Amino acid sequence: MRRPLEWQIATVKAIAQETAQVKTITLVLPGWTAHRAGQHYDVRLTAADGYQAQRSYSIASPPERPGEVDLTVERIPDGEVSPYLHDVLVVGDAVEVRGPVGGYFVWEASSGGPLLLVAGGSGVVPLMAMLRHRAAAGAKVPARLLYSSRTLEDVIYRQELEALASRDGLEVFHTLTRGQPKGWTGYARRIDQPMLAEVSGPLGTAALAFICGPTALVETTASALVQLGLAQERVRTERFGPTGT
């Protein structure tokens, strides 16, 4: 039996700027338990008057790193929780969290593949945990990531993705929806069915798909993949909800 799920006080060990709007927060957990790639933590903030706000944040780090987790958070300008995590939180602060939770949206090396990952914006976070776990476990399952960002500067984990893509059996495809650098040869539009057909085609219809990001992107992608012949139960979704855009 696993331990009962309890709120615990994590300590901020490090904060790294990923892009202009995205930071990675490393938390040290007194009650760390190994997660499965794709799972999340619930984060709870309590104001002086007792008012509480709770949000979920996916674990970015692989389970192979004991004692701590990375959460990668996009700042939503008119949001309640993410601006606090960005603008107020500093190294050494305490944060109340519970997890890891969410056994439905997980991939482990033993889950097999071929693996089709589709992300929009910060939706890449749990998929990054899967790719980091895939690399750490030495898994060779063919994998493709289709990742939608506004501009090249908004691509989270860009260098690490490049490095990972040069290894066995992982290919990364970017689409930039708001602006492209000169000479850009990748996709330059919102994810649609023809794009999904091109990217998923070589994996075949037996692929195991994980889709994560803004609700609209998740819904378009999930129904397109089912139309392309993937089995409904092999198309897993994680909607991040309103992102203010």
Next chain:
Amino acid sequence: MNDNDVVRDLTLDGNAVAGLLEEVFGADMTTADGECAHCGSANAVGALRAYTRAPGVVLRCPACGGVIARIVQTPRGTLVDLRGAAHLAMRR
């Protein structure tokens, strides 16, 4: 953005409320299979639609939209309304 977009954008997956479900049921419920009492379709709890911005949490069937579960927490306790679930099958 119109009102329909706003409602759609507030939709999450059942997996998003894994923490609350584990608090209430004592186990990860997202991989449990639920049968919809309205239309009979079977889905993992993690694959239901979740609405968290209402008072409490509402889980709906992705096939017919019917309410499968409602969970409301108050200072006095937790109310779990499972009228829309024909059954929930938890794996060992």
